[in-house]
Amino acid sequence: MVDSEEGIVEREVRQQFTTSNVAAGRLRGAQESVREELMQLALEVNPVNLSAETPDFVAPEFITKALSEAVTGPNILLNQYTRGYGHPRLVNALSKLYSKLLGHELDPFKEILVTVGAYGALHCAIMALINPGDEVIIIEPFFECYVHITKMAGGIPVFVPLLKNKTKDSISSADWVLDPKEVASKFTNKTKMIIINTPHYPLGKVFTCSELDMVAEFCKKHNVICVMDETYEWLVFKSSEHIRMATLPGMWELTITIGSAGKTFNLTGWKEAIGIGLEIEIERKETPDSYLQDRVERLELKRDCMAKCLSSVGMTPVIPEGGYFIVADFSKLGAKISLNLDEEQGAKDYQFAKWLYRNEKLQVFPFSIFYCVEHKHLGEDFVCFCFVKYEKAEQVFSELKKSLNRVDTYCKTAV
């Protein structure tokens, strides 16, 4: 069959769009998404998904009810355009809540922006403030979009890894720390912004007051904006305290605080339709009916179950102080299993993750995806699990345990 001229043109255009040449120059060299490849593999092998933060318990009823009332209720205007920077009821609820938390009376109409997810807020903050050539300090491990958006804005990502300061078996996310010298060395006259994520994804580290103070001092000295990604602010376990950078002396003017309603209410698909639920939660905060408090307690149990399970098969969990991810060192296990270690095949953790997908039908994330190319080796001994996923925790953990035990049995037969 002879191709029509339109057919050829269409194919050529399609091909061009699938090659990196069509991307803007500032995006060249962006790392290929390992996530995409693993998602494809997941479609093929259909593993138990222990990497994605999609809980399979029902959404809180007080929120679903509020949404259904809003969309089917008598005020038909609720289904129409709203104020672009945030629905008035939502920004008022946010102002009421965060004025107290930040110790600053927030003007709901001037100091709050509602975006489509925390992702949208990161996009707005970085695109609005970064000029080509500005440097943005990003802490590793990082949520990948920090790098992509920085590059889209023409900025230059400058990486500072958190360093693990203990080697004993049961480590905590608190053992991953910022080296003040390393941080100091990255602030230059080109630095415009630093991005801090606390509680941290995926480590679950909750930055301490002294770490935030240290960063704050550099921000003030160099007049640098601090973007605080506090997506997991309501998921901090008992041993730790969430400190808000904007409350530190002299940091109000330099801080943009970002939260996520989707993560707060386990409704990551809803993004912004959440104001009414927020009002209800403000009323019952710190009472036995508090949904957020109850969730922390339930998830802390899941965290401990998952940690036990990982330890029982020879991995070393990094006990998170917040969030719903747990990172585990598999190096003792990895040495025994039959990975086809070959640089061409990618980092060790990536190969281990693929091995788990294929052999144990377990979906996890390799940890090195949270590092830049030069620092990938720092994450290579770890994989990352999400422990929010199942309401019936015991059931899934026993399945996971069986599955990981099979890995253990396999290791024993393989040595």
Ligand SMILES: Cc1ncc(COP(=O)(O)O)c(C=O)c1O
């Ligand atoms: C650290 C971090 N920041 C931001 C986001 C994006 O949150 P949202 O779903 O509200 O866009 C995520 C989502 O996984 C995250 O883990």
